[in-house]
Amino acid sequence: MMKRPEEQIPALGVVTDVRRDTPDVKTFRVVSPEGKKPLEHMPGQCAMLSLPGIGEGMFSITSSPTQEEYMEFSIKKCGHLTSWLHELEPGQMVTIRGPYGNGFPVETELKGKNLLFIAGGIGLAPLHSVINYCRHYRQNYGDIEIIYGSRSMDDLVDIREIQEEWEPEEGLKVHLTIDRPQDGWNGHVGFVPNYVKELNLSLDKTVLICGPPIMIKFTLQNLQELGFSREQVYTTMELRMKCGIGKCGRCNIGSKYVCKDGPVFRFDQLDELPDEY
Amino acid sequence: MLKIALAGIDRLFAAIAASKKLYLPIENAGEVEFSEYSEGAKVRLDALQTVKSAKDAFFPFTENMMQFHTDGKNISVEAAKRVDEDFVVFGVRACDARSFSILDKVFLADPPDSFYAARRAHGIIVGLACHRPEETCFCTNFGIDPTKPETDVTAWIEDGVLYWEAQTEKGKALTEEISAFLEASDEKAVEEQRERTKKILERLPLANLDLSYFKTHPELEIFKRPEWKELSSHCLGCGTCTFVCPTCQCYDIRDYNTGHGIVRYRCWDSCMYSDFTLMAAVNSRKSQVERFRQRFMHKLVYNPINHEGEFGCVGCGRCLRKCPISMNIVKVAKTLGGEQA
Amino acid sequence: MRDIREKLLKKIHELFDAGVVDRVVGWKAGEFCYDVTPALFNAGNIDEILYDAFCGPNQSKFLVKGAEGGEKKILALLKPCDTYSYNQLITEHRIDPEKIYALGIPCTGMVDINKIRALGISGILGIEEDGENLKIETLYGTESCKKADVLLERCLVCKGKNHVAGDELLIPDEEAPEVPKCAERMTEVEKLEAMSPEERFNWWRSQLSKCIRCNACRNACPACTCRTCVFDNPSSGVSAKVNTNDFEENMFHIIRAFHVAGRCTDCGECSRVCPQNIPLHLLNRKFIKDIDEFYGEYQAGAEPNVRGPLISYTEQDVEPSIVMTRG
Numbered sequence: 001m002m003k004r005p006e007e008q009i010p011a012l013g014v015v016t017d018v019r020r021d022t023p024d025v026k027t028f029r030v031v032s033p034e035g036k037k038p039l040e041h042m043p044g045q046c047a048m049l050s051l052p053g054i055g056e057g058m059f060s061i062t063s064s065p066t067q068e069e070y071m072e073f074s075i076k077k078c079g080h081l082t083s084w085l086h087e088l089e090p091g092q093m094v095t096i097r098g099p100y101g102n103g104f105p106v107e108t109e110l111k112g113k114n115l116l117f118i119a120g121g122i123g124l125a126p127l128h129s130v131i132n133y134c135r136h137y138r139q140n141y142g143d144i145e146i147i148y149g150s151r152s153m154d155d156l157v158d159i160r161e162i163q164e165e166w167e168p169e170e171g172l173k174v175h176l177t178i179d180r181p182q183d184g185w186n187g188h189v190g191f192v193p194n195y196v197k198e199l200n201l202s203l204d205k206t207v208l209i210c211g212p213p214i215m216i217k218f219t220l221q222n223l224q225e226l227g228f229s230r231e232q233v234y235t236t237m238e239l240r241m242k243c244g245i246g247k248c249g250r251c252n253i254g255s256k257y258v259c260k261d262g263p264v265f266r267f268d269q270l271d272e273l274p275d276e277y
Numbered sequence: 278m279l280k281i282a283l284a285g286i287d288r289l290f291a292a293i294a295a296s297k298k299l300y301l302p303i304e305n306a307g308e309v310e311f312s313e314y315s316e317g318a319k320v321r322l323d324a325l326q327t328v329k330s331a332k333d334a335f336f337p338f339t340e341n342m343m344q345f346h347t348d349g350k351n352i353s354v355e356a357a358k359r360v361d362e363d364f365v366v367f368g369v370r371a372c373d374a375r376s377f378s379i380l381d382k383v384f385l386a387d388p389p390d391s392f393y394a395a396r397r398a399h400g401i402i403v404g405l406a407c408h409r410p411e412e413t414c415f416c417t418n419f420g421i422d423p424t425k426p427e428t429d430v431t432a433w434i435e436d437g438v439l440y441w442e443a444q445t446e447k448g449k450a451l452t453e454e455i456s457a458f459l460e461a462s463d464e465k466a467v468e469e470q471r472e473r474t475k476k477i478l479e480r481l482p483l484a485n486l487d488l489s490y491f492k493t494h495p496e497l498e499i500f501k502r503p504e505w506k507e508l509s510s511h512c513l514g515c516g517t518c519t520f521v522c523p524t525c526q527c528y529d530i531r532d533y534n535t536g537h538g539i540v541r542y543r544c545w546d547s548c549m550y551s552d553f554t555l556m557a558a559v560n561s562r563k564s565q566v567e568r569f570r571q572r573f574m575h576k577l578v579y580n581p582i583n584h585e586g587e588f589g590c591v592g593c594g595r596c597l598r599k600c601p602i603s604m605n606i607v608k609v610a611k612t613l614g615g616e617q618a
Numbered sequence: 619m620r621d622i623r624e625k626l627l628k629k630i631h632e633l634f635d636a637g638v639v640d641r642v643v644g645w646k647a648g649e650f651c652y653d654v655t656p657a658l659f660n661a662g663n664i665d666e667i668l669y670d671a672f673c674g675p676n677q678s679k680f681l682v683k684g685a686e687g688g689e690k691k692i693l694a695l696l697k698p699c700d701t702y703s704y705n706q707l708i709t710e711h712r713i714d715p716e717k718i719y720a721l722g723i724p725c726t727g728m729v730d731i732n733k734i735r736a737l738g739i740s741g742i743l744g745i746e747e748d749g750e751n752l753k754i755e756t757l758y759g760t761e762s763c764k765k766a767d768v769l770l771e772r773c774l775v776c777k778g779k780n781h782v783a784g785d786e787l788l789i790p791d792e793e794a795p796e797v798p799k800c801a802e803r804m805t806e807v808e809k810l811e812a813m814s815p816e817e818r819f820n821w822w823r824s825q826l827s828k829c830i831r832c833n834a835c836r837n838a839c840p841a842c843t844c845r846t847c848v849f850d851n852p853s854s855g856v857s858a859k860v861n862t863n864d865f866e867e868n869m870f871h872i873i874r875a876f877h878v879a880g881r882c883t884d885c886g887e888c889s890r891v892c893p894q895n896i897p898l899h900l901l902n903r904k905f906i907k908d909i910d911e912f913y914g915e916y917q918a919g920a921e922p923n924v925r926g927p928l929i930s931y932t933e934q935d936v937e938p939s940i941v942m943t944r945g
Contacts, residue, residue, distance in 0.1 A: 009343050276561055276571075477741075507658065
């Protein structure tokens with residue numbers, strides 16, 4: 001893994017493309033002022049983006065490390081900074097620093113495993129990076145299965161890529177679902193946790209899950225009912241962060257700092273920590 | 278050992294201040310804080326404690342980290358200058374001195390915080406031994422010897438004389454620079470004072486705190502104790518305990534538009550504040566119980582877990598004296614850890 | 619005070635036994651004789667409730683949140699001066715008196731430990747009231763001082779022994795011990811008024827430059843009960859964790875004083891809790907003095923549910939231009 005930057009002083013980035021994914025999610029493509037990828041990362045790691053005068057925030061890196069030209073961030077509009085980010089136009093500079101956090105253990109624990117990705121809404125963003133990384137190094141992983149759900153058809157992030165690139169791929173199964181029936185949707189309808197139970201999943205999978213806390217809670221419950229153990233399931237956490245390097249003291253869950261010890265945890269690891277997240 | 282009469286100590290301060298910034302306990306409007314020396318300043322070496330701790334000299338209440346200039350869609354970043362000149366902090370008590378080593382483990386851990394690291398590299402600390410501890414002092418529980426602070430130079434004041442002993446290379450270099458003001462002395466007065474003080478230390482009401490519970494029980498068990506609710510029931514959620522604490526190191530990073538560009542500064546923050554963990558959609562610590570618990574879990578449990586058994590407390594007693602409702606780490610420790618002394 | 623405590627405990631037991639209340643906001647002994655902590659008690663630990671010369675904290679603000687939950691009423695123990703804040707909170711609909719049983723308790727003046735320390739007395743192990751004096755045991759020998767010299771600021775200008783609110787009194791006010799008033803309320807304000815603007819500015823700068831923005835003054839203030847304070851609201855444009863410059867250092871306190879003007883009962887909690895001993899109450903008292911002069915004598919919290927002079931209009935109100943004629 002590459003060395004973390006030694007500072008809280010950011011580098012500059014240029015937003016070269018802004019894509020509207022859903023009514024409240026946009027994907028931002030960022031390069032360095034020299035037109036290169038701003039920094040190297042591993043899947044599941046994060047970076048701090050900021051607009052001077054507005055604020056700085058931690059975002060998971062959506063693009064795969066194997067993408068050598070640029071980085072992408074899928075960001076949901078939900079607060080002060082993200083509202084401003086959503087106003088950005090191509091050509092706008094931002095500041096960027098990172099990468100931060102441990103990332104998913106794609107080169108160790110996940111290697112050779114059958115992988116099951118479960119995502120809800122914007123929760124696809126951090127998993128997106130892992131999925132494309134595993135697709136790139138396909139021979140290193142077993143079967144790949146993806147369950148992705150959203151409130152509606154319009155809220156499925158990256159649907160074009162999912163349908164055009166992931167679904168046709170051999171050895172990769174995609175299950176999409178939306179919460180309520182909708183005109184023009186002939187796929188599955190229902191909540192992710194329930195869908196998980198309907199799918200007849202084999203228990204030999206390592207699970208990576210990300211989404212709203214309530215979805216994670218019930219999905220995990222259902223996975224356990226199916227026979228999955230908590231040691232098999234990874235998730236990635238989001239807490240308020242400022243420094244990104246384990247110093248400013250706010251993103252801890254018990255004695256662990258999400259920014260440096262996380263954001264990726266296995267559920268059996270989380271069980272040993274206070275449930276303050 | 279060297280010495281200088283207190284009567285002429287202003288000359289010594291002036292000599293140090295001529296070449297370096299000098300921070301001393303100085304009284305302003307009735308309260309004593311470490312402040313920069315200037316001629317005529319009301320230096321209070323007799324004050325046992327400043328309101329804020331000496332950590333202010335290395336991790337200031339607020340400091341600029343960088344400045345941004347924006348021009349249309351363009352941004353430029355200019356990092357703030359790190360401290361690059363030596364400075365002296367004079368009159369640091371043993372408890373505050375120990376706090377630096379606790380802060381070091383956070384700020385100098387990889388990747389190091391360059392603002393703090395620069396100050397630590399350039400700071401020369403003159404410690405001042407205690408000889409009249411307060412009833413709220415409990416530093417000895419943490420293996421601190423208040424009669425001999427772990428600093429670059431250690432000083433003792435006895436009977437109108439300041440005794441001076443360099444402890445490190447930095448301390449020796451400073452001693453060289455001001456040797457004209459110092460004269461040789463035996464150690465008798467200092468040894469006698471230390472013996473006297475040690476007898477007082479044994480009589481301190483909080484001299485024998487039993488903190489073993491926090492190292493022998495699992496994190497989760499302590500976290501789940503029902504007493505947290507009652508302990509925190511009257512907590513005002515103010516930042517007093519955190520801001521006077523020598524080991525509290527949490528900070529916020531914020532932007533401020535000066536009208537001539539945007540300054541990104543950091544400032545002390547408090548885990549007791551409701552917005553500390555507030556995100557756009559949720560707050561991971563919803564009520565004061567959780568915030569209060571976080572602060573004391575950090576001091577008594579998380580710090581020892583992460584830093585080889587070292588508590589995040591030096592027993593300075595500031596929180597005992599300053600909390601508006603007189604809730605503090607000793608009451609928390611005794612309530613949860615029992616009194617097995 | 620010992621007799622009063624015994625009587626108080628007996629009364630509290632009665633109220634619990636009668637099923638009137640199921641919890642009580644009281645004071646708990648600390649590590650030392652003086653570091654009393656406000657705390658919530660239930661039927662099981664009533665006898666731990668303390669009442670002595672260090673039970674200074676104004677508990678009325680706690681009732682804003684503390685009165686929620688619980689099956690029966692919560693018992694509040696109110697010193698005479700606390701009843702003013704209590705009334706004011708009722709007026710502002712911040713507490714519901716239906717959920718509270720307010721018991722008025724007598725007070726003979728509360729001691730400020732900081733004032734004892736300021737006399738140079740250190741290593742305090744025990745303090746006993748000895749007539750008008752305090753006998754203080756320390757690590758360094760026995761000391762003594764006059765109680766009147768070390769009273770809390772609010773006690774120096776005591777509003778008197780009468781309670782202005784409450785469901786019941788522990789002892790009738792007329793039978794309660796007399797409380798001496800040690801200072802005139804406006805003396806310190808008048809001293810500041812007598813200064814030249816420059817002197818006054820410098821005096822306040824020197825005081826306010828000590829501020830560490832711990833928010834203790836705001837969080838302890840019974841008049842500061844906004845759910846989200848303007849200084850904590852990121853979209854207010856003035857939220858900040860520190861005083862980014864001198865201007866803000868001044869403005870935080872001045873804005874706060876404006877915000878509580880006409881509602882401040884002069885309980886003095888702001889100054890009591892300030893870790894830097896900034897005499898913040900003087901800002902509020904200046905407002906009180908001006909309000910008294912402009913609109914006639916007014917004491918916030920003297921009665922519940924009255925409209926204060928700043929939020930009621932009469933034709934006799936001064937014209938805003940009055941500010942032009944005052945320095």
